Amino acid sequence: MSGTAFDSALFGPLVSDPATKALFEDKAVLRAFLDVEAALARAEAQTGVIPADAAERIAQVCAATEIDPAVLAEGTARDGVPIPVFVHHLRELVGGDAAEYVHLGATSQDILDTGLILRLDKALKLHEAALWRVCDRLAVLADTYRLAPMAARTRMQQAAPTSFGLKAAGWLSGLLRHLDRVRELKPRCLCVSLSGAAGTLSAFGGKGLAVEAALARQLDLSVASGPWHTQRDTVLDLANWWTLVCGSLGKFGLDLGLLAQNEVAEVSLPGGGSSALPNKVNPVGAETLVALSRHTAGALGTLHQAALQEHERGGAGWTLEWLALPQIVLASGAALTHTERLLNGLAVNTDRMRENLSSGGGLIMAEALSFALARHMDRTDAAHLVKTACQDAAQTGHDFKCCMIRVLDAGHHGDIVRQIDWDTLMDPASTLGPAARLIDRILESHESLREASSHSESQT
Incomplete structure (x- = not known):
């Protein structure tokens, strides 16, 4: 075993x-x-x-x-x-x-640490390339579904309409920041270690x-500003980058797992079977992303203990690195692999998204209605009336629009009822605000970062 x-x-x-x-x-x-x-x-x-x-x-x-x-x-x-x-x-x-x-x-540490950096450099190249593939796929999702309305959820409850395109763009935005970070990290962290016995x-x-x-020229590495035998911040910097990547991918996996639940069914995922229940398709990839993210977060905490190294050569802290660091890098590689598989097998169900939007009888439009009423009355009064209508709808099970009209009529606001375009107001697609522009901004960041990355590669 x-x-x-x-x-x-x-x-x-x-x-x-x-x-x-x-x-x-x-x-x-x-x-x-x-x-x-x-x-x-x-x-x-x-x-x-x-x-x-x-x-x-x-x-x-x-x-x-x-x-x-x-x-x-x-x-x-x-x-x-x-x-x-x-x-x-x-x-x-x-x-x-x-x-x-x-x-x-x-000295021994010169060879071991420089050898480690050579291998971490290769791992970064592998993972950066995989991260770009993930980002490119998410960019397509963001653009394709920019106008596909769905329920945004806060505190695990339906909140207000958003679009699946904006959700995908949100996943993309964090990963783009990681790609930007790694460009800055590499010249500072991928350094030879050559300091001799006492530095x-x-x-x-x-x-x-x-x-x-x-030696740095021979190995295509940088030269550090000083000896780093017991200054392990660069190793921690790299490990932190991988942990951040795993965190973002874990969030992606968690979101997908929740969206793929039978009761939600807004996406379907490739998955695994059950030994007892033939009806199940378990979201293995999504679950594994969550597990790997949590594991790397814990391993990073352990790795930070390796920053405490004695004088010019440590023993225990150095050994601790050998235990924790490989698991962080291995988990990150697995997380990227699972993410690519999930994206390749992902199916988006926009019809189900619309069904879920209407499942609450229109309550998800409460915020939009509150702002619409505030154009005709005091904002505090508008909020109070909408809250009353929400409570009425929740208690009676009646359609929120009908409850809202009833509350307005009861408060002698029939003129406002007649001024509102209810069909447009209760359409989730009409309340997305500048979501499309937000998606464009993130997609523009994707393109500009790709151009900068390609230019950097061509120069090297």
Whole structure:
């Protein structure tokens, strides 16, 4: 039995996706270590720290080598980190005079952290691309259903009319902000770690800063403003981004699950079956989005504990990162996969939306009617009359419009009754206000962000 659902052959496909999971398998971790050691050797050769032929030998061995994780397991348990036994093994593979130049000037955390950043960079690329696909699909939904009226719900109760297009645009708007955030995060957070044993780069003979810059160029990463062995805010920044994405997708899943209930039935979703009830189609994807969102929120709280690291090298906090961070990234990959599946299988029932709008006998139009009456009388008096009509409709089960006319007539406001265009006023589509313009603003943000993203990619 696996220790976590993420590692389980049984539950893993539900809570992780293969592409993200591959980045956290031991094979990928060790490949990242080898890539960093090869890049470090080349950077040191470029800056005259080690001979060029030694760097080439190290790089060739790193490129051709696949290390069995089991070979390093005992040493990792002993040392609390895999790098010492990894470096020992790599030196044996390199052999000859070049072996003494393997890992020169670096410390374990330099290799492990830089390897982590390389893998997080790949995860960001995967997830950013998936997020764009989700946003593009939501943009189509927002535009297609911009004029499809439905009940807005506040505190789980019908409130006033909105449109499904605006609801979809609302889901889109949060995800667009995440795409904007990640553009700003990457250059600041995707940095090499090369500080040496005590964070001073002293082992490079005065060439430490040059080696650091050359290593960053080799790996296409940024250079941090200072050593970050125990300054973990950048890792937390990235983890927070993934948690925010999961939160927005969890909200999307929660909304869809509620809209897909049999009693509501405004959307239908792809789902799973029940072992006992053949009539059921369980909203598995939507539920999983909620679960993943809640899990990442808890894991992020745990990860923040890793910000507390002692002096220039921490132990417990660093280990805590290894426990919490992968689950956040894995959950995010799964959440994006579930979201794409949901969007691909989503069916929108606009007829049912209209039925639900009228199911309360017109009570959902109370706010619109209150504003309409306020054009003919004091606003407080209008609100009081509408409230009275609402109570009458709720108690008697009569149509709200009839109750409202009865209340107005009883209050000697028959002239107002005759001045109101009741058919237009009681039509939910007539009370959407500037919803279409709000949708346009969000769609314009989508297009402008896409253009900015494409321009940035073309420059790089």
